[in-house]
Amino acid sequence: MHRSHAHADMTDPIYGYLAPQGFLPQLTEEIGSDAMETLGRLILAPARPVAWAANRWEAPIRIQIASIGDGAKKLRDIQRNWVLTPHLHHRRAALIEEKLPKVSAKPIVFGSPAPTAPLGSWMLIAPDTILASPRCSSPFPNGEVRFVEDKTAPPNRAYLKLWEFFTVTGEKPGAGQTCLDLGSSPGGWSWVLQGLGAKVISVDKAPLDPRVASLAGIEFRQASAFALEPAMVGPVDWLFSDVVCYPERLLTLVEKWRASGLARRFVCTLKFQTPTDFATMRRFAAIPGSRLMHLHNNKHELTWALP
């Protein structure tokens, strides 16, 4: 799909924004008239903040290829590590992929750092044309962060969102820091934070799983997150929220805590109904110094963080 492009100068660098699986409509709406071309899940557009992207191709280039072997050679001549982003000509792309060095897609153990080796992305956009980006924002294949899961200790799979956030940002609470975990039941996030050695104030209207509730360092308060006044809690190093609520209501809660000056950092899940609330999403994105991102382990959600 080609569209006329009103804003970009011909010399502006062009990036490729890869929609998370199932969220191309959100990415399309977010990029709007900045989009220059859509290739499967990839939208080419100038530099701009984007939340609904699993990966950003930093410098996409078109490469003409004479054959399968020639395609693989031209990619290998640039660098070792490439991951295919499926788009068109699947069979031919698979044959090129077979001729490239294997890139490990093994799940990682939480606590190990994100890979540092450059990982490029490529796709076939015509039988004789590769679109490739040697550099991408994510060191994980197509931005998909997979972990060796713990199938016994945490009470649900929500813990994967925090594991991913801490891994991709490289930041996490230190031992002895105070974490307020809003909407904490059944306790996956509180379990992660407790495991890092943090002191956890865990708040939900529903009870915690007893196995989490009994862990040392977790204080549970059965209450509504919205009824909790910052002064009743006191200063916290991190405020986490995974409360199921309209993003607008979460924004009010965040603004209350920011005004109090009692929370140093925030990590909150914006949970969307259908249709996606882009207006509130933009208000979160506009909070100075904050980041809005779609984690691989997010559903119809975004993670908003204020360092």
Ligand SMILES: C[S@@+](CC[C@H](N)C(=O)[O-])C[C@H]1O[C@@H](n2cnc3c(N)ncnc32)[C@H](O)[C@@H]1O
């Ligand atoms: C997705 S779950 C949270 C999962 C949790 N982060 C974990 O890791 O186990 C959403 C939670 O929001 C809670 N919730 C909904 N409204 C709330 C409110 N007003 N105050 C506190 N918690 C609320 C629900 O009870 C539910 O437990």
